[in-house]
Amino acid sequence: MRLSLNSNTAGRRPQRAARALRDYLSRRGLRMTGEREALLRAALERGTHFTLDELAQDVMRSDSSASRATVYRSLPILVEAGILQPALVTGEVRRFELALGRRHHDHLLCRGCGRIVEFRSEAIERLQLEIAARHGFRLTSHVHELFGDCAACRPAGRARRAAVAAGAASAAASGVRRGAAGKRR
Numbered sequence: 001m002r003l004s005l006n007s008n009t010a011g012r013r014p015q016r017a018a019r020a021l022r023d024y025l026s027r028r029g030l031r032m033t034g035e036r037e038a039l040l041r042a043a044l045e046r047g048t049h050f051t052l053d054e055l056a057q058d059v060m061r062s063d064s065s066a067s068r069a070t071v072y073r074s075l076p077i078l079v080e081a082g083i084l085q086p087a088l089v090t091g092e093v094r095r096f097e098l099a100l101g102r103r104h105h106d107h108l109l110c111r112g113c114g115r116i117v118e119f120r121s122e123a124i125e126r127l128q129l130e131i132a133a134r135h136g137f138r139l140t141s142h143v144h145e146l147f148g149d150c151a152a153c154r155p156a157g158r159a160r161r162a163a164v165a166a167g168a169a170s171a172a173a174s175g176v177r178r179g180a181a182g183k184r185r
């Protein structure tokens with residue numbers, strides 16, 4: 001049952017995306033090229049949290065006339081057409097994901113293994129609107145990224161930080177140990 005649900009979604013989304021791209025291009029007086037089609041296909045196949053470089057590799061594999069430069073130039077078209085959106089924007093590597101047919105969500109990113117977790121919090125969404133309103137802003141969009149160490153990476157991450165900043169890290173670790181050992185006066 002889950003499988004058929006997925007394949008239904010997968011069946012509709014490419015058509016919706018292709019229509020969105022065609023509409024956008026015709027509004028701008030641009031043509032649907034083989035490369036733009038390959039780019040759309042690659043983005044749909046990747047789905048979530050991919051880098052431009054990963055996308056460019058896919059496009060170049062399926063369209064030998066495409067180059068990294070042309071993919072980089074074409075990507076804003078997919079964003080402006082509402083098909084893709086930036087997912088993770090902090091740091092050296094931006095990541096993108098499909099926007100079409102997806103509910104807004106935010107991300108947790110593990111600094112150790114790069115694991116990305118999607119979450120949605122009504123409380124945070126509401127707070128953001130309230131804060132914006134308090135400052136006279138009407139929010140149009142936001143990117144909310146939380147960085148940390150996932151459960152699997154936590155001991156390793158702690159050890160790595162300790163090696164980099166031995167003094168500060170060891171003081172913090174002993175503080176944690178003291179705190180864990182019991183109550184202090």
Ligand SMILES: [Zn+2]
Binds near residue numbers: 153
């Ligand atoms: Zn991790």
Ligand SMILES: [Zn+2]
Binds near residue numbers: 087107
């Ligand atoms: Zn996401």
